[in-house]
Amino acid sequence: MTSMDDIRNKVRLLEHGVDHVHSSAFPGNYPGYDDDWSKEKFERNFKIQIIHITNEVKRHTGIGMDLDYIDEMEFDMIGIDAAIANAIRRILIAEVPSMAIEKVHIYNNTSIIQDEVLAHRLGLVPIKADPRLFEYAQPGAEDEGTEEDTLEFRLKVKCTKNPAARDSTDPDQMYRDHKITTKYFEWLPKGNQEHLGNIGPVRDNILLAKMRPGQELDLRLFCVKGVGKDHTKFSPVATASYRLLPSIELLRPVEGADADKLQRCFSPGVIGLTTGKKGKKKAFVADARRDTISREVFRHEELKDAVKLERMRDHFIFSVESVGALRPEVLVVEAIKVLQAKCHTLLQELEEQTQPAAS
Amino acid sequence: MADKKKQKIEVLPSEDKEDETVSTFVLHDEDHTLGNSLRYIIMKNPDVQFCGYSVPHPTENNIHLRIQTHDDTTALDVLKKGLRDLSDVCSHVLTTFQAEVDEYKASHPQTSHDAT
Numbered sequence: 521m522t523s524m525d526d527i528r529n530k531v532r533l534l535e536h537g538v539d540h541v542h543s544s545a546f547p548g549n550y551p552g553y554d555d556d557w558s559k560e561k562f563e564r565n566f567k568i569q570i571i572h573i574t575n576e577v578k579r580h581t582g583i584g585m586d587l588d589y590i591d592e593m594e595f596d597m598i599g600i601d602a603a604i605a606n607a608i609r610r611i612l613i614a615e616v617p618s619m620a621i622e623k624v625h626i627y628n629n630t631s632i633i634q635d636e637v638l639a640h641r642l643g644l645v646p647i648k649a650d651p652r653l654f655e656y657a658q659p660g661a662e663d664e665g666t667e668e669d670t671l672e673f674r675l676k677v678k679c680t681k682n683p684a685a686r687d688s689t690d691p692d693q694m695y696r697d698h699k700i701t702t703k704y705f706e707w708l709p710k711g712n713q714e715h716l717g718n719i720g721p722v723r724d725n726i727l728l729a730k731m732r733p734g735q736e737l738d739l740r741l742f743c744v745k746g747v748g749k750d751h752t753k754f755s756p757v758a759t760a761s762y763r764l765l766p767s768i769e770l771l772r773p774v775e776g777a778d779a780d781k782l783q784r785c786f787s788p789g790v791i792g793l794t795t796g797k798k799g800k801k802k803a804f805v806a807d808a809r810r811d812t813i814s815r816e817v818f819r820h821e822e823l824k825d826a827v828k829l830e831r832m833r834d835h836f837i838f839s840v841e842s843v844g845a846l847r848p849e850v851l852v853v854e855a856i857k858v859l860q861a862k863c864h865t866l867l868q869e870l871e872e873q874t875q876p877a878a879s
Numbered sequence: 880m881a882d883k884k885k886q887k888i889e890v891l892p893s894e895d896k897e898d899e900t901v902s903t904f905v906l907h908d909e910d911h912t913l914g915n916s917l918r919y920i921i922m923k924n925p926d927v928q929f930c931g932y933s934v935p936h937p938t939e940n941n942i943h944l945r946i947q948t949h950d951d952t953t954a955l956d957v958l959k960k961g962l963r964d965l966s967d968v969c970s971h972v973l974t975t976f977q978a979e980v981d982e983y984k985a986s987h988p989q990t991s992h993d994a995t
Contacts, residue, residue, distance in 0.1 A: 547925040557923035559967050568975045570983040595979070597972075603919035604968060610912045849980045853973065860969035862913050863962045866906070869887050870959055 524550065526830070530767065533829040535818035543601055543833060565599035571837075573849055589723065592841040593848040596765070598834060604859075605762060605836045611855040612760035614749040617651040618845050619671060620644075621741045621753075623663040628738035631700075633729045638739075641729075643753045645702055646722040646843045647671065647743055651756075652854075653716065657744040664742065667711030671719060671743035674706045679731035695733055702726040705741070722844035756851050758841040764831035768808040774826050779803035782826070785817040809837075891943065900928075902954035904944045910934065914942040920968070921961040926952045 522532065522540075528550065532539040545555045571594040578588035597605055624639040631638070649671060657669040664670065677697050685693040697704075702721035713719070729737065748755030768790065774782050779801045783791040792806030813831065818824045840848040891903040906913065914932040921930040929947040946954040 543919070546922045547927075555923065556925045557920065557964055559964070559971075562968065563971050566971060566975060568972075568979045570979050573980070573983060573987070595976075600968075600972070601919050603915040604965075604972075607912045607916040608972075610910075615912070849976075852976060856969050856973045856976065859912070859916070860966050860973070862909070863966040863969065866888055867959060867962045867966070870955070870962075873886075873888075874955070 529833055530830040531764065531833055533813055533815060533831070535815070535824060562599070567596070567598040569596040569598070571595055575847065589844065591844055591848065592839065594837065594839050597836045597838055600834060600836070602833070607859055608852070608855050609760050609762055609838070611858045612757050612840060612851060613755055615747050615858050616756050616851055616854045617745050617747050618754050618756040618843070619647045619649045619651050619654065619743050619745055620751070621647070622744045622746065623742040625663065625740040625742075627740070628736055630735045631729045631731045631737060638729060642741055643751070645726055646845060647720070648722045648845050649716065649719050649743070650846065651745050654745045656746070665744065667713050669744060670710065671713070672708045672710060673741040673743070674708055675704055675737055675739040675741060676706070677704050678736035679733050681733045698731050699727060700729040700731060700737060702728065756843055756846060757848075758843050760840045762836040762838045764833065765835035765837060766808045766811045766813050767830040767832055768805045768811060769828040769830070770803065770805060770826060771828055772826050774803040774823070775800050778822060781820065782817065782823055785820065785823065786814075787811050899953040899955070900948045900950060902946055904946070904958060905941055906944060907941045909942050910940070914944065916965055917944060917961050920964045921946060921957060924957055924960060927957055
């Protein structure tokens, strides 16, 4: 039997479907429950737990990329509705501003990569600059912009032969400047921009084009502030997602060979085994959080009646991975501020509309 | 003489102009982000009979927010209360988050701040 509290607080996962998906705790829906909005009640129940904030470079030996840049955080947001948690997630992806290259002036491009393709690639390069220090560029303004709204870079490279490496067949030794990466970006500060400090691409090893001797690039890059809903290149996060905390309950003892089988139905670490009476193995739920809710267990006739699979409707496990310009914990703060600003502008406008000033 | 600023919110004309308990608001430049959060917080208000939102057309950047209230209040007041409640939620989430981050950083002083 599903209790009223279970329906209100948990999403139930069944073999062929999902029950009680939507939040239903609204005033009038459940006799005997007080579901009216109360600031005090919300603040009493709301919790945030930081699981980790990681900012490091991992080196691993392998083919291809040998560096792993990690700039991410995980935190639990408990006691809030999906509507608001989802708003924060959506704002992180689409409405927290960041800087990206928007205009490219191409003075010369004799490489094999076409102008428009190169310009598009440049647009996607993450730029390390604090967008909070900049204004949005005025629509219709000159590409060069002003020191308040634009960052300018120069990319001027010519590939040459390396006369010292006559017998080599390795392009890295035969040619100089043949791999054009973001390390060739040269920042041209406007006005007082020198004070901004360390401005440039987030990584200096992003490959943009490959050239051969005689080919050259001569470009001016203009960077502006923008938001992800305009173009994904402005999105400050690589990923921002959440999942609901799983809850697994064993409805009857599972022992012996079935216990092993049950363990294999879940992600590693979810189901533990103990040795019970007479040396028989007995399954228990060790850590439901690690589960991905694959529902594999429902494919086994002998186990499907033994487990109750649920997710806590108000427990969000957020994972935010920054592209590198701002730290993830700063991005979350900015996202919440964006949501609050929306409320404030609308409220203000409503106040003005209801009391029109005498004109 | 100043250019009339483009309004972010307007009220859709209704059949019964006298009836202030029923309104459809058009929010320009908004989507599910604000639509769904506002719908949730407004539905939590016991004075509200119905609240829902829709995106009338996927390529038009606005949403319609419908509010019907019980007799002793108006749709406009309910919307204002919703916006204030949502703003309060944001304040609390913000302060809680910042406090937790500060605490985490105090207990994990490793973080190498520049990866480059």
